[in-house]
Amino acid sequence: MNDAAQGLPFLKGHGTENDFVIIPDPYGRVELTASDVARLCDRRAGLGADGVLRVVRSAAHPEAARYADEAEWFMDYRNSDGSVAEMCGNGVRVFARHLERAGLVDAGDLVIATRAGVRRVHIAKPAAPGAPGDITVDMGTAALPGGDVTVSVGERSWPARNVNMGNPHAVAFVAALDEAGHLLDAPGVAPATAYPEGVNVEFVVDRGPRHVALRVHERGSGETRSCGTGACAVMVAAARRDGLDPAVTGEPVTYVVDVPGGRLAITERPDGRVEMTGPAVIVAEGTVDTAWLRG
Numbered sequence: 324m325n326d327a328a329q330g331l332p333f334l335k336g337h338g339t340e341n342d343f344v345i346i347p348d349p350y351g352r353v354e355l356t357a358s359d360v361a362r363l364c365d366r367r368a369g370l371g372a373d374g375v376l377r378v379v380r381s382a383a384h385p386e387a388a389r390y391a392d393e394a395e396w397f398m399d400y401r402n403s404d405g406s407v408a409e410m411c412g413n414g415v416r417v418f419a420r421h422l423e424r425a426g427l428v429d430a431g432d433l434v435i436a437t438r439a440g441v442r443r444v445h446i447a448k449p450a451a452p453g454a455p456g457d458i459t460v461d462m463g464t465a466a467l468p469g470g471d472v473t474v475s476v477g478e479r480s481w482p483a484r485n486v487n488m489g490n491p492h493a494v495a496f497v498a499a500l501d502e503a504g505h506l507l508d509a510p511g512v513a514p515a516t517a518y519p520e521g522v523n524v525e526f527v528v529d530r531g532p533r534h535v536a537l538r539v540h541e542r543g544s545g546e547t548r549s550c551g552t553g554a555c556a557v558m559v560a561a562a563r564r565d566g567l568d569p570a571v572t573g574e575p576v577t578y579v580v581d582v583p584g585g586r587l588a589i590t591e592r593p594d595g596r597v598e599m600t601g602p603a604v605i606v607a608e609g610t611v612d613t614a615w616l617r618g
């Protein structure tokens with residue numbers, strides 16, 4: 324934290340119940356340590372969230388200055404344990420909703436910088452007053468590193484697909500979502516060399532044609548109610564398992580991906596770009612007591 328700060332303005336929002344504390348910091352003056360982030364995200368002693376989105380002008384952030392001409396705003400995302408991650412799909416939608424609500428951008432098209440590169444975003448106009456439209460994010464292309472991966476919880480294990488959406492995922496198809504138990508701890512993943520930076524793990528079941536449901540254990544946040552990058556990784560893994568590859572057929576493919584906190588629509592296009600559409604809501608705003616945060 325910046326010692327000069329008297330109180331730290333924040334907002335709270337969520338996308339399919341993946342929830343975030345949002346810290347507006349246009350000039351990059353707020354220094355958030357890992358322990359500050361963990362305190363903010365603490366669900367009993369803090370505000371409670373799966374992660375923090377710091378909203379900084381790209382020009383004011385050393386990791387994003389190179390994007391400043393293209394993307395005015397940089398999403399500085401941290402997991403709830405304070406660790407830094409490259410990308411957060413639900414976070415980008417919530418970040419865009421905050422910018423729109425604050426009057427910093429209009430509905431329509433914008434570009435947001437992330438550690439995984441720039442992401443093109445479309446904010447749909449409200450269908451009716453008070454009914455915010457969905458937000459679509461071009462999530463870039465999925466990388467599918469080869470090699471077998473195995474996910475395990477206790478004595479059980481499942482083959483999984485390694486998918487990178489700017490951040491790392493292991494996608495395991497299971498017979499039932501409760502097979503993986505309570506997910507209090509991070510699932511084991513082998514070989515560990517497949518994920519030198521850690522991994523997000525998705526467990527997936529089929530719900531119908533091009534319709535799946537997932538549970539997720541997120542690196543740095545534990546089990547959450549949704550993961551946007553995870554839903555995209557799952558969609559691509561499910562499509563390949565189903566013998567569908569838009570790059571081969573020339574036709575886009577869309578899957579509905581149910582998450583514990585809602586529903587996302589994910590489309591893979593023939594050029595490999597993956598688009599995610601879903602809701603994003605701001606629910607509160609206020610001021611953090613900086614004496615508490617530093618205490």
Ligand SMILES: N[C@@H](CCC[C@H](N)C(=O)O)C(=O)O
Pocket residue numbers: 341402407408409410411412413414490491523541542543544549550551552553
């Ligand atoms: N919930 C996010 C992903 C957040 C980052 C992830 N935990 C990681 O460490 O890679 C999403 O919606 O994509």
